[in-house]
Amino acid sequence: MGALCAAMLLALAPPAHAADSVAYKDPETGFTFAQFNAQYVIGRYITYRIATPSNVAQGTPYDAVVQVAAPVDVGWTGxxxxxYMTYSPPNGGLAERQLGHRVVPLRHVGFGPSLLYPLPPSSFGATYTLLTKGTHVNSTYWQYTAKCTGCTAFKGQGSRNVTLNPTGENRVAFAYSRTKPSNPSSSGSAIQVHDVTASWTVDFGSASNANFAELVQRNA
Incomplete structure (x- = not known):
C-alpha cells in the first residue's frame, strides 16, 4: 500500500523544475530559508526549510539550520x-515527531537499500541542536527548528567525500510514515518503514544568512 501510494504521488508530481525550493523569510526566527512543500498524501504537505551561513568556502563543512512543519497526523518524517536514505547523515536526515508538547529527534542512518532496512542502525555522525524558538506543537501541527553540525559534509557510498554546495543547488529527499515511533520519548526509538519518499532540488544560494551565528544564538 505504501509503495502504491508513493508511486501515485510521484506520478502526480510536477516536473522537477517546478518542484524547486523558494526563498522564505521566517518572521518567528528571523532565518531566511529555502523552502519546499512535500506532498505526503494527496492534498496534504510537510514543509521543509533549510538555512545556511553566508561566505562559506566551496568544499568546506558548515552548519545548517533545518525547520520542518508537519500536520499532527504525521507519525515521523525524515x-x-x-x-537518498543510504549513506547520508542521520536517517538520511532527521526524523522528528510530536510528543505531547515536545519534539524528539530520531537519529538513524542507512547503509543499504531502504526497502530492505525498515530500521536503519543509529548514527551519531551528525549533531542536532533544537532551537527553542521555532520549535512547538499545537492541536493541528508540530514544528521543529534545529541546527545541524555534520549534515553538509559526510562520507557517501564508497567512502566518497560529499560536501553540499553552499551557494548552489543540492538534491535532498524526505521520508514519511503515518506510524508513530514505538518509544517516542527516546531518540533511539524504533520506527516503521516509510510510507512515502520523494526528492527535490534545494537552492542553497537562496538560504544564505549573513547573521547565521547570531540568529542561532538568538533562537537557542
Missing part, C-alpha cells in the same frame, strides 16, 4: 541531506 530529511535526507544527500538526496
Amino acid at each position: 530529511l535526507a541531506w544527500g538526496g
Whole structure:
C-alpha cells in the first residue's frame, strides 16, 4: 500500500523544475530559508526549510539550520541531506515527531537499500541542536527548528567525500510514515518503514544568512 501510494504521488508530481525550493523569510526566527512543500498524501504537505551561513568556502563543512512543519497526523518524517536514505547523515536526515508538547529527534542512518532496512542502525555522525524558538506543537501541527553540525559534509557510498554546495543547488529527499515511533520519548526509538519518499532540488544560494551565528544564538 505504501509503495502504491508513493508511486501515485510521484506520478502526480510536477516536473522537477517546478518542484524547486523558494526563498522564505521566517518572521518567528528571523532565518531566511529555502523552502519546499512535500506532498505526503494527496492534498496534504510537510514543509521543509533549510538555512545556511553566508561566505562559506566551496568544499568546506558548515552548519545548517533545518525547520520542518508537519500536520499532527504525521507519525515521523525524515530529511535526507544527500538526496537518498543510504549513506547520508542521520536517517538520511532527521526524523522528528510530536510528543505531547515536545519534539524528539530520531537519529538513524542507512547503509543499504531502504526497502530492505525498515530500521536503519543509529548514527551519531551528525549533531542536532533544537532551537527553542521555532520549535512547538499545537492541536493541528508540530514544528521543529534545529541546527545541524555534520549534515553538509559526510562520507557517501564508497567512502566518497560529499560536501553540499553552499551557494548552489543540492538534491535532498524526505521520508514519511503515518506510524508513530514505538518509544517516542527516546531518540533511539524504533520506527516503521516509510510510507512515502520523494526528492527535490534545494537552492542553497537562496538560504544564505549573513547573521547565521547570531540568529542561532538568538533562537537557542
